[in-house]
Amino acid sequence: MNIHEYQAKEIFRNHGIPIPPGGVATTPSEAEALARRYGSTVVVKAQVHVGGRGKAGGVKLAKSPEEARDVASKILGMQIKGLTVHKVLVTPAADIATEAYVGIIVDRATKRPVFMVSPAGGIDIEEVAAKTPDKILRLPVDPVYGLLPFQALQMGLFLYSDIKQARAAAKIMQQLYGAFWASGASIAEINPLVTTPAGDVVALDAKMGIDDNELDRRPELALLRDETAEDPAEVRAREAGLTFIKLDGNVGCVVNGAGLAMATMDLVKYYGGEPANFLDIGGSSNPDKVVAALQIITSDPHVRSILFNIFGGITRTDDVANGIVTATEASPLRVPIVIRLTGTNEEVAVKILQEHGFSAMTEMDAAVQRAVELATAGARA
Amino acid sequence: MSIFIDDSTRLVVQGITGRDGSFHAKQMIEYGTKVVAGVTPGKGGQRFEGTVPIYNTVAEAVRETKANTTVIYVPPPFAADAMMEAADAGLSLIVCITEGVPVLDMTRVYPYVKARGARLIGPNCPGLISPGSSKVGIIPGRICAPGPIGLVSRSGTLTYEVVYHLTRAGLGQTTCVGIGGDPINGTNFIDCLDGFERDPATKAVVMIGEIGGTDEQDAARFVKEKMKKPVVGFIAGQTAPPGRRMGHAGAIISGSAGTAAEKIAAFEDAGMGVAKRPVDVVELIRQPGR
Numbered sequence: 001m002n003i004h005e006y007q008a009k010e011i012f013r014n015h016g017i018p019i020p021p022g023g024v025a026t027t028p029s030e031a032e033a034l035a036r037r038y039g040s041t042v043v044v045k046a047q048v049h050v051g052g053r054g055k056a057g058g059v060k061l062a063k064s065p066e067e068a069r070d071v072a073s074k075i076l077g078m079q080i081k082g083l084t085v086h087k088v089l090v091t092p093a094a095d096i097a098t099e100a101y102v103g104i105i106v107d108r109a110t111k112r113p114v115f116m117v118s119p120a121g122g123i124d125i126e127e128v129a130a131k132t133p134d135k136i137l138r139l140p141v142d143p144v145y146g147l148l149p150f151q152a153l154q155m156g157l158f159l160y161s162d163i164k165q166a167r168a169a170a171k172i173m174q175q176l177y178g179a180f181w182a183s184g185a186s187i188a189e190i191n192p193l194v195t196t197p198a199g200d201v202v203a204l205d206a207k208m209g210i211d212d213n214e215l216d217r218r219p220e221l222a223l224l225r226d227e228t229a230e231d232p233a234e235v236r237a238r239e240a241g242l243t244f245i246k247l248d249g250n251v252g253c254v255v256n257g258a259g260l261a262m263a264t265m266d267l268v269k270y271y272g273g274e275p276a277n278f279l280d281i282g283g284s285s286n287p288d289k290v291v292a293a294l295q296i297i298t299s300d301p302h303v304r305s306i307l308f309n310i311f312g313g314i315t316r317t318d319d320v321a322n323g324i325v326t327a328t329e330a331s332p333l334r335v336p337i338v339i340r341l342t343g344t345n346e347e348v349a350v351k352i353l354q355e356h357g358f359s360a361m362t363e364m365d366a367a368v369q370r371a372v373e374l375a376t377a378g379a380r381a
Numbered sequence: 382m383s384i385f386i387d388d389s390t391r392l393v394v395q396g397i398t399g400r401d402g403s404f405h406a407k408q409m410i411e412y413g414t415k416v417v418a419g420v421t422p423g424k425g426g427q428r429f430e431g432t433v434p435i436y437n438t439v440a441e442a443v444r445e446t447k448a449n450t451t452v453i454y455v456p457p458p459f460a461a462d463a464m465m466e467a468a469d470a471g472l473s474l475i476v477c478i479t480e481g482v483p484v485l486d487m488t489r490v491y492p493y494v495k496a497r498g499a500r501l502i503g504p505n506c507p508g509l510i511s512p513g514s515s516k517v518g519i520i521p522g523r524i525c526a527p528g529p530i531g532l533v534s535r536s537g538t539l540t541y542e543v544v545y546h547l548t549r550a551g552l553g554q555t556t557c558v559g560i561g562g563d564p565i566n567g568t569n570f571i572d573c574l575d576g577f578e579r580d581p582a583t584k585a586v587v588m589i590g591e592i593g594g595t596d597e598q599d600a601a602r603f604v605k606e607k608m609k610k611p612v613v614g615f616i617a618g619q620t621a622p623p624g625r626r627m628g629h630a631g632a633i634i635s636g637s638a639g640t641a642a643e644k645i646a647a648f649e650d651a652g653m654g655v656a657k658r659p660v661d662v663v664e665l666i667r668q669p670g671r
Contacts (some may be wrong), residue, residue, distance in 0.1 A: 256538055260541075261627070
């Protein structure tokens with residue numbers, strides 16, 4: 001789960017990290033009021049779950065409360081990589097002497113949290129890693145012991161030659177690790193970590209991603225989810241216990257299992273079609289999930305055919321068949337449907353489908369080809 | 382012959398009285414797996430299906446039944462503890478089916494299990510099956526058949542799809558292993574490839590990967606440098622958009638890393654046959670390209 005910059009900053013602040021004040025505005029007049037309260041030049045920053053906000057025009061400086069109002073009115077409602085901006089963060093502009101990068105991710109190779117720090121901050125860290133890898137220090141943390149003080153200082157000294165600043169940075173890294181671990185994060189990032197002309201070390205940005213698997217045991221973090229910042233269909237899918245990701249094609253896919261769902265999308269492409277989505281109904285046998293899946297897929301106006309690909313293991317194919325019948329009786333389909341199912345209770349499933357005027361196929365390739373043909377014909381009509 | 386499990390496998394089922402645990406315990410017993418004990422704290426002294434003894438702790442189950450393997454069906458918040466309890470009890474193979482284990486839990490479980498000399502498969506995996514002898518997990522027994530092919534995969538149902546084609550073409554399996562779709566798991570592709578290379582009954586290997594991470598690239602290097610047996614590969618997620626988690630917690634293209642294209646290139650560089658469709662695995666196994 002992604003959280004917004006202002007939410008991440010709140011968590012970081014609670015762990016003691018020095019961060020300039022800031023407030024969230026949802027209207028231009030709120031932004032103006034915040035700028036008036038700070039009484040200085042402010043930065044108005046779009047709060048959306050994508051990178052590259054600055055380049056897209058979602059981060060602007062405002063020298064007066066009136067300008068803050070004006071800038072906020074332009075940023076609020078703007079689209080950044082397909083997402084609408086509903087909130088801006090208003091924060092006093094800081095004088096910057098140097099910019100560094102500090103981040104923690106869970107590294108798959110070492111199977112540990114790994115710090116990445118670089119004195120080349122403020123820009124895309126992947127770019128730094130590709131062009132000047134010697135400007136990045138990577139430090140795996142043993143999760144049994146946490147970040148040790150000498151390790152933190154080692155990183156501080158990699159960033160700053162001034163011992164006072166190195167110590168301040170080391171303290172921030174300890175606090176960041178604390179926030180990372182306590183929040184069940186998959187990523188925590190400060191970019192940039194700056195020094196001011198007065199010599200202070202301050203975090204100007206904050207980014208945090210929470211492991212979805214942590215949310216059940218951390219209900220206070222689950223509350224940070226901002227559904228207005230997500231695709232409505234994806235929100236609906238999550239509520240129904242489905243994994244759904246919208247894509248640009250016209251063949252709607254309903255599959256059980258993530259690997260098979262990806263392979264199904266790939267096969268749609270192989271046969272000349274374009275998948276409209278990734279959708280995994282999971283391993284359970286619940287007809288309600290199938291009903292929800294069909295509702296979500298059919299609400300996409302670009303979908304020209306629907307493809308079910310079910311390999312029954314734990315999933316009972318007769319439950320899927322019942323779900324299809326229930327959903328289509330409630331609201332008849334306006335696009336053709338192709339159903340492939342095999343595995344657990346296949347005979348029962350085929351009988352249920354046939355009794356309700358559907359036919360079922362047993363081979364994945366044949367079904368995908370058929371769905372692509374129907375989508376292509378539908379798009380031409 | 383097979384890898385990891387065979388006729389000598391004596392299995393504990395952790396979470397045997399739960400919904401998934403009881404369903405799959407029955408299926409494993411029907412398949413012929415020696416299920417010697419169940420563990421559910423608070424239900425010690427009872428029997429599962431009137432036969433399998435249930436214990437409060439794994440240590441007790443091991444002491445009383447000489448079990449050597451466990452399969453875990455407990456809910457995500459308790460899965461890390463269950464894996465560590467199993468390792469502490471001295472079991473040599475731990476298979477965790479549970480989906481949704483927090484990844485930070487796994488950063489502690491992995492070194493704990495390793496330090497005690499146990500092998501962990503999963504979490505978030507379908508388990509494994511050595512057709513005709515033993516099944517540990519949830520892979521449907523009837524789609525498999527004994528034979529000379531070793532199979533390792535990050536997926537569940539996609540594995541079934543490929544096994545279904547293999548079995549129908551008369552290509553049975555020594556062992557099918559699902560290593561799971563999480564970013565941190567106990568057993569990786571190389572562990573399984575190494576096992577298959579050493580297993581005299583395995584004549585060829587199928588490796589099914591997906592987007593995310595570099596496990597497949599590392600495995601391809603292992604195939605190139607260390608393996609004599611032919612290996613055929615398939616990668617799911619060629620049409621997956623970057624930055625999105627495709628169902629599995631580990632199936633995500635981060636920035637430009639972990640794409641299907643780079644994995645396929647690594648497979649080709651290793652001289653492996655690369656299937657464009659799941660069904661193509663059959664032809665490639667029949668006529669290996671190396």
